[in-house]
Amino acid sequence: MTDIDFTFGGTSFRSLTDMLDEMVFSYLSAQGNNDIETQAEILAELDSSDLAIQMTDDLELDCAGSEMEVYGFGTPDLRDALDRLRRERVQAAG
Numbered sequence: 001m002t003d004i005d006f007t008f009g010g011t012s013f014r015s016l017t018d019m020l021d022e023m024v025f026s027y028l029s030a031q032g033n034n035d036i037e038t039q040a041e042i043l044a045e046l047d048s049s050d051l052a053i054q055m056t057d058d059l060e061l062d063c064a065g066s067e068m069e070v071y072g073f074g075t076p077d078l079r080d081a082l083d084r085l086r087r088e089r090v091q092a093a094g
Contacts (some may be wrong), residue, residue, distance in 0.1 A: 005057035020081040027055050
């Protein structure tokens with residue numbers, strides 16, 4: 001069995017989950033341009049399913065040759081990554 005190299009933004013990840021978590025964080029933070037309050041506003045405005053669809057559209061993840069095609073994930077996987085981020089934020093705040 002061969003290891004798959006999951007790469008996003010020039011960084012390699014050990015797992016698809018790690019890569020998706022970074023994709024979600026990078027998207028919400030606008031590559032570091034959005035502060036934590038802005039990210040919280042975005043998370044408050046949209047549920048994870050809608051935000052995953054918006055992310056897919058904004059980043060053109062469903063285009064030929066995109067990460068979504070190469071690594072075989074879909075918007076439900078992005079939704080799950082968004083849910084993980086939400087849980088982490090709630091735990092950190094609580």
